[in-house]
Structure formats: C-alpha cells, structure tokens
Amino acid sequence: MILVVGGAGYVGSHLVRELIEKEEVIVLDNLSTGFKSLVDLRATFVEGNLGDRKVLDKVFTTYPIKAVMHFAANSLVGESVVDPYKYYENNVAATLTLLKAMLDYNVKNFIFSSTAATYGIPHVDLIDETQPNAPINPYGQSKLMVEYILADLADAYGLNYVVLRYFNVAGAHASAEIGESHDPETHLIPIILQHLLGERDKISVFGTDYDTPDGTCIRDYIHATDLANAHILALEALLSESKRTVTYNLGNGNGFSVKEVIDTCEKVTGRKANIEYADRRAGDPAKLVASSEKIQEELGWEPKFKLEEIISSAWKWHSKGK
Numbered sequence: 001m002i003l004v005v006g007g008a009g010y011v012g013s014h015l016v017r018e019l020i021e022k023e024e025v026i027v028l029d030n031l032s033t034g035f036k037s038l039v040d041l042r043a044t045f046v047e048g049n050l051g052d053r054k055v056l057d058k059v060f061t062t063y064p065i066k067a068v069m070h071f072a073a074n075s076l077v078g079e080s081v082v083d084p085y086k087y088y089e090n091n092v093a094a095t096l097t098l099l100k101a102m103l104d105y106n107v108k109n110f111i112f113s114s115t116a117a118t119y120g121i122p123h124v125d126l127i128d129e130t131q132p133n134a135p136i137n138p139y140g141q142s143k144l145m146v147e148y149i150l151a152d153l154a155d156a157y158g159l160n161y162v163v164l165r166y167f168n169v170a171g172a173h174a175s176a177e178i179g180e181s182h183d184p185e186t187h188l189i190p191i192i193l194q195h196l197l198g199e200r201d202k203i204s205v206f207g208t209d210y211d212t213p214d215g216t217c218i219r220d221y222i223h224a225t226d227l228a229n230a231h232i233l234a235l236e237a238l239l240s241e242s243k244r245t246v247t248y249n250l251g252n253g254n255g256f257s258v259k260e261v262i263d264t265c266e267k268v269t270g271r272k273a274n275i276e277y278a279d280r281r282a283g284d285p286a287k288l289v290a291s292s293e294k295i296q297e298e299l300g301w302e303p304k305f306k307l308e309e310i311i312s313s314a315w316k317w318h319s320k321g322k
C-alpha cells in the first residue's frame with residue numbers, strides 16, 4: 001500500500017488517478033486546501049493532519065505501507081512572504097512529524113514534492129539540478145529545508161527518497177473529472193480561463209518590463225498527468241532498488257511568456273481576453289525553464305502534453321463547471 005499525503009489536492013489527486021491502477025492507495029488529507037470530491041473512490045480516504053502523530057500512528061498501524069508520497073503543503077509564494085510561520089509550521093514541522101513516524105514504523109521510501117522556487121533567481125536559460133539553491137521566499141526556503149533534512153535522514157537512518165522539483169503545473173485530467181481548483185485562485189492559466197468564462201472581468205499581467213523578448217515573465221508549464229507519471233516512475237525506482245537519494249526537475253523544457261499563454265488560451269477557446277497591464281508581482285523571477293534531462297535519462301520519463309493540450313484539458317474542466 002502507498003500512503004499519499006495530500007491526495008485530495010490538485011497534484012496529489014492526479015497522482016492517485018494513475019497510481020490506483022497499480023497499487024492500493026491510502027489518502028491522508030486535512031481538506032484545508034484539497035477537496036474530497038477529487039479523491040478517486042477506489043482509494044481509502046483518511047481525513048487528518050500529517051502533523052498529528054496520533055493520526056499517523058493509526059494509519060501506520062492499520063495499513064501495511066511500503067512508501068509515502070507527500071503532496072500536502074502550502075504553496076503560494078506571496079502568502080509565504082506575508083505569513084512565513086504558516087509555511088515553516090505546515091511545510092517543515094509537520095513534515096518532520098511525518099518523517100519521524102515513517103522511521104518509527106520502518107517505512108523507508110519517500111517521494112517529496114519540491115519546487116523550482118528552491119533555485120531563486122536563476123542565471124542560466126535551462127535550469128538543471130546542479131544549479132545552486134538560493135530561494136528568495138519562505139515557500140522555497142521551506143521546501144529546501146525539507147530537502148536538507150531528507151539528505152541527513154538518508155545518511156543516518158537509511159531513508160530512501162526522490163525529490164521532485166516541479167516547475168509550473170497546469171492542466172486537468174483527460175476525464176475532466178479532476179482539475180485545478182484553488183480558493184482564492186492565483187495561478188495564471190486558471191485565472192485566464194475563469195476570465196474567458198465570464199467569471200472575472202479582466203486579466204492582470206504582472207510586469208511588462210522583464211528582460212524577456214516581450215517583457216513578460218517566462219515559465220515552463222507541465223501537465224499534472226505528466227507529473228503524476230514521473231512520480232510513478234520514481235516510486236518504481238525506489239521500490240526496486242535498495243538505496244536511492246536523488247533530486248529531479250520536472251518541466252517541459254520550453255518556456256512561454258505570460259502573453260504567449262494568454263494568446264494560446266484565446267486560440268484554444270476562441271474567445272478574446274480583456275487584459276490589464278499591471279506592476280510586477282513580488283518575488284517573480286523573469287524566467288524559469290527546466291532541464292528535465294536527468295529524469296528522462298535515468299527513469300525514462302517523457303512529458304507528453306504541450307502547452308496547447310495543457311490549456312485545452314484545463315478548459316474542458318473549467319467550462320464543465322464544478
């Protein structure tokens with residue numbers, strides 16, 4: 001059995017959809033930002049906090065868990081600057097409680113959702129895993145702290161882990177039964193699509209004076225299902241080898257500016273956006289594009305969805321109503 005912490009969230013629920021075809025799945029989620037409706041009905045659902053040792057004792061004594069995948073975190077850069085305590089408490093302290101329980105119950109395989117925010121402001125066009133860690137906000141710091149903790153636990157207690165550093169996750173499951181849903185929504189693609197559905201009167205483009213060809217920020221968008229499949233390959237590697245401690249980037253390797261994303265959304269939907277050019281948003285680097293060659297070479301992962309397909313899958317989910 002595999003314990004998926006945060007399996008009711010956007011990324012976690014996409015992972016569960018794929019994993020449930022291969023393994024029995026227990027989802028632990030406190031539903032603070034996730035939704036029970038996103039959890040596949042074939043999974044066992046436990047409502048609770050990952051930082052609650054009593055809940056963890058119950059889970060680890062009830063189910064024979066061979067690996068833990070950890071998706072439960074607060075993940076908004078802006079919020080992390082305003083309320084850093086929340087990020088260190090939920091993303092670091094609670095994760096420590098989970099890791100302690102794993103070690104106590106001799107569960108040694110761990111897959112951790114990390115972020116491109118660990119790189120801070122990059123100095124290269126394509127970011128690979130050898131780039132220095134230099135987060136510029138508490139969110140990125142909180143994820144990097146856990147990465148450092150994992151390395152020490154691996155050395156001292158033989159924990160095996162894979163860290164996956166996500167770039168910009170987007171898109172919805174092919175069934176359109178699950179997709180991206182945050183309240184409030186802050187992410188670019190859902191905001192554009194909500195606007196094109198008439199749920200917002202305009203889109204604000206944050207910054208037009210970046211050092212990029214059209215002046216807007218460039219990001220690397222990756223489909224949630226491609227991301228889910230990378231987790232499954234990582235799990236298979238962990239379960240088949242005696243020891244692995246590794247970090248992989250997950251992105252498509254192609255950057256798109258905010259303007260290009262808006263253009264693609266207009267093309268996919270056949271609707272015209274009302275755009276407002278606004279100031280830069282704090283904490284946004286000009287360009288973040290991944291090199292994911294390492295996971296492609298070592299685990300044979302290959303992203304399948306291009307930007308247009310990512311957006312059309314998201315459009316299917318958004319336009320069907322929730």
Ligand code: UDP
Nearest residue numbers: 186187188189191204205206217258281284
């Ligand atoms: N962005 C924007 N308007 C919005 C939301 C986002 O211009 O309403 C920009 C944001 O500044 C960034 C890019 O879109 O350059 C992607 O932002 P998002 O919040 O989707 O992801 P992040 O890069 O923060 O993980």
